[in-house]
Amino acid sequence: MAGPTGGLEVGAEVEVDVTAFAHGGHAIARHEGQVLFVRHTLPGERVRAVVTSSGAGERFVRADAVEVVTAAPERVEPPCPWAGPGRCGGCDLQHVSLEGQRALKAGVVREQLSRLAHLEVDVEVEPVPGDDAGLDWRTRVEFAVDAGGRAGLRRHRSHDVVPVDHCRIAAPGVDRLRVTERTWPGLDAVDAVAPAEAEPVAVRVPDDGPGPVVHERVTASWPGSDGSTTSFERTFAVDARGFWQVHPGAAGTFLATVMAEVDARPGERALDLYCGVGLFASALAEAVGPTGQVVAVESDAAATEHARANLADQPQVAVVTARVDDAFGVPRPARKGPGRRGARPHRTARSPLLPPSADVVVLDPPRTGAGRGICAEVTRLRPRVVVYVACDPAALARDTALLAEGGYRLDALRAFDAFPMTHHVECVATFLPDPDGR
Structure with a gap:
């Protein structure tokens, strides 16, 4: 399916070869000259992708990889069942081994320094001490709350709330609060915090009182x-x-x-x-x-x-x-907007x-x-x-x-x-x- 300018329109399915990894968590593919920023894949793969949104003038489109035709060696089974197309948008690399994730990130750092600073810098991404599996580390998680008072995590580029059972990268202290098992009527969000020297706390958002x-x-x-x-x-x-x-x-x-x-x-x-x-x-x-x-x-x-x-x-x-x-x-910089022309x-x-x-x-x-x-x-x-x-x-x-x-x-x-x-x-x-x- 083509859009008004001849590019792919939302909902179109195409089979593409993924060639690179971009800043922002997307991989790059091309279809008939049009650039696709594709989530849930990695370089070296051939995937079937579904277009989810288009860019200005349809010069590029965003897409999700919904089927892997040829897998890269770094691909693994995501440890979280909520990671994937149409699901939670918090983790975009669960389908990649930890070593593969760090190699992709190092490539992004090198590419940005080369493109924007004109420097060729060799860099490796080091693990942070205390992290062996890439899970159970996040000590602060903001859970969104839907109109029914259910807490969850948002879909990628969406206000929709995915009612997850629990977050796999959340620290054990966050899990102990059981935020997703409770209802939170009237709230926009719940911030779950597991500090180093105290019991975890759940902060209601909005809350009229001062934060703990x-x-x-x-x-x-x-x-x-x-x-x-x-x-x-x-x-x-x-x-x-x-x-x-x-x-x-x-x-x-x-x-x-x-x-x-x-x-x-x-x-x-x-x-x-x-x-x-x-x-x-x-x-x-x-x-x-x-x-x-x-x-x-x-x-x-x-x-x-x-x-x-x-x-x-x-x-x-x-x-x-x-x-x-x-x-x-x-x-x-002067703020842009109606009535601000000529603002200093x-x-x-x-x-x-x-x-x-x-x-x-x-x-x-x-x-x-x-x-x-x-x-x-x-x-x-x-x-x-x-x-x-x-x-x-x-x-x-x-x-x-x-x-x-x-x-x-x-x-x-x-x-x-x-x-x-x-x-x-x-x-x-x-x-x-x-x-x-x-």
Whole structure:
């Protein structure tokens, strides 16, 4: 079946060869010159695919692989019966072995850096400690609630709720709440949270009251350039619905990786941008000591309130509640929409708490990345090292190119499988001043 412009229309079935894996969890195939982004398959397979939606001008279509004609060696039986076409949209790689998943993710990281930053970087995706099978790890799960009060998980690109029995990647503490076995009339969602140091909690959404506070304990160790080993152990208060790494081994792994790369020294000045509740800021404060300084910036007011409490015994830390672009005085793009033609970008004055220079910068931006203005401000500080924690390879690649414009080269890159069974991958990138840059 062809659409108005001659391409495939929704519902069409075609048999295609899958050639590559794309950023976002889709594999790529072509039919009569038209690109298909196909879920539930992997490169090297021949599948029968059903078109589920079309793109602008039908230049591409999205599809589900509903039958495998020729399977790739990495294909396995999905451990979850709710994974597959028309079912839960949370896991998009359950049909691939763990080794195969990590190889696909590494390929995406390499491809994005090559395409957007013009760098050829060899990288492997490492497992996060404590994860053997890729299941039972997710400590925070948001269950959607349908009109009848039943909790479940959403279909891919849909508001429909799939009434699953339980989530196979959820941590045991989440399962103990038995959210899907209860009814939740009048709610939009239920957030199930299994913190490290407390009983699991179910948070009703919406809820007029303040969210409960949970506590997460982090232990980590890392080598220093002088041959010593630093050990870290600390408990952090965080809002149950606030940001925290969902894999129980992720926070410690990322902290150890970041701190080994920055190798912060006594008396230095460090910036922790997008600081959350203060994980990196706390370790940086220990490293720079009472004669050093750490400035931590975070836009979420609840998170910075917790950060100030978490870091109260470290007076060398200043916590700033502000968007990072606002703190630097970087103009926000003008909002688009009716009546906004000619609107000027929003701009605030640079925060007086941000120093004119820094020795170390750590940034952990949201999925959209830091962007041109913030990357430019970071490089103007002329730090001796920048460490960037990225949850999106494309955003990392774009910002890598922007940091290069400011005279900083990519020196090291590690990638971690902090979200098994999904296409998501976390990267920690280290940037140093480029002697050949400006």
